[in-house]
Amino acid sequence: xxxxxxxxxxxxxxxxxxxxxxxxxxxxxxxxxxxxxxxxxxxxxxxxxxxxxxxxxxxxxxxxxxxxxxxxxxxxxxxxxxxxxxxxxxxxxxxxxxxxxxxxxxxxxxxxxxx
Amino acid sequence: xxxxxxxxxxxxxxxxxxxxxxxxxxxxxxxxxxxxxxxxxxxxxxxxxxxxxxxxxxxxxxxxxxxxxxxxxxxxxxxxxxxxxxxxxxxxxxxxxxxxxxxxxxxxx
Numbered sequence: 001x002x003x004x005x006x007x008x009x010x011x012x013x014x015x016x017x018x019x020x021x022x023x024x025x026x027x028x029x030x031x032x033x034x035x036x037x038x039x040x041x042x043x044x045x046x047x048x049x050x051x052x053x054x055x056x057x058x059x060x061x062x063x064x065x066x067x068x069x070x071x072x073x074x075x076x077x078x079x080x081x082x083x084x085x086x087x088x089x090x091x092x093x094x095x096x097x098x099x100x101x102x103x104x105x106x107x108x109x110x111x112x113x114x115x
Numbered sequence: 116x117x118x119x120x121x122x123x124x125x126x127x128x129x130x131x132x133x134x135x136x137x138x139x140x141x142x143x144x145x146x147x148x149x150x151x152x153x154x155x156x157x158x159x160x161x162x163x164x165x166x167x168x169x170x171x172x173x174x175x176x177x178x179x180x181x182x183x184x185x186x187x188x189x190x191x192x193x194x195x196x197x198x199x200x201x202x203x204x205x206x207x208x209x210x211x212x213x214x215x216x217x218x219x220x221x222x223x224x
Contacts, residue, residue: 004157033211042118043158043203043214056210090157092212103148104205104212106157 002027004093004107012113018079021110025072025093031055032074033104034066037088046089049074050096081114088112121204121215128194129223136202136218137188144206144213147180147187152201152217161202162189196222 005024013019025032034046045058049068066076072093078085088111092104121138128134138147146165150158162173164180164187171178177190187204199222204215 006157031210035212035214042216043205045211045213048210050210058211103160103163104207105160106150108155108157111155 004091004105006089006091006107006110008110009108010111010113012115013081014115015081015083017081018077019081019112020075020077021089021091021112023074023076023091023093023107025074025091026105029093029095029105030072031094031096031104032068032072033092033094034074034076035090035092036060037090037109038086043090046076078112083114086112086114117213119204119206119213119215121218123218124216125219125221127221127223130194130196132194134191134194134198134220135188136204137186138204138206138215139186140206140213141185142206142208142213143184144208145184146207147178148205148207148212149176149178149187149189150203150205152203158203191220194220194222196224198222 007022031050033048035043037043048056052068063079068074088109090109091107094104119140148163149161152158162178167184168182169180175192202218205212
């Protein structure tokens with residue numbers, strides 16, 4: 001069974017640009033969550049999608065957005081990039097997520113560097 | 116953003132020793148998960164706990180869901196060099212995971 005796949009693995013962007021990251025969850029998993037990991041702030045929750053709907057959102061500015069497709073694949077977009085957006089972006093998939101909080105499995109992440 | 120209090124922050128132990136780390140929160144969680152993360156990789160799930168008081172083992176790893184639902188601990192017995200890495204606890208509730216600050220484990224041969 002394939003794991004969670006995130007693309008690309010590495011990305012370098014310039015301040016002011018926008019970026020789109022992709023996540024393919026484990027087959028059959030319907031919940032996809034996104035997290036930002038930085039040395040200073042640790043792992044911070046961005047948002048969670050289930051059945052193409054955003055169910056929960058963390059405390060990030062509106063420049064961070066996401067969506068989920070009918071096949072459960074998800075994308076997140078960051079517009080007007082800032083140096084502080086440099087981080088490892090992690091995607092996690094689970095069967096149902098939400099109140100059931102079944103096990104969440106992470107992808108390898110996308111390392112975004114903003115210069 | 117919120118992070119759970121995880122301790123110790125780092126540990127430097129001898130191979131063969133037992134390790135213990137814990138996580139505390141001011142909030143109640145429905146689930147507790149423990150992850151290990153190697154450099155440049157995503158966290159890998161080690162143990163999942165779903166019920167207050169639950170004690171679960173996975174090989175040399177044992178974890179418990181605190182009875183108050185506000186804490187959890189992870190024990191690693193007879194540590195080996197490949198146990199090196201950063202261990203995170205995560206509390207589940209409200210459609211998201213809240214992570215601990217991490218415990219960096221270093222094992223001396």
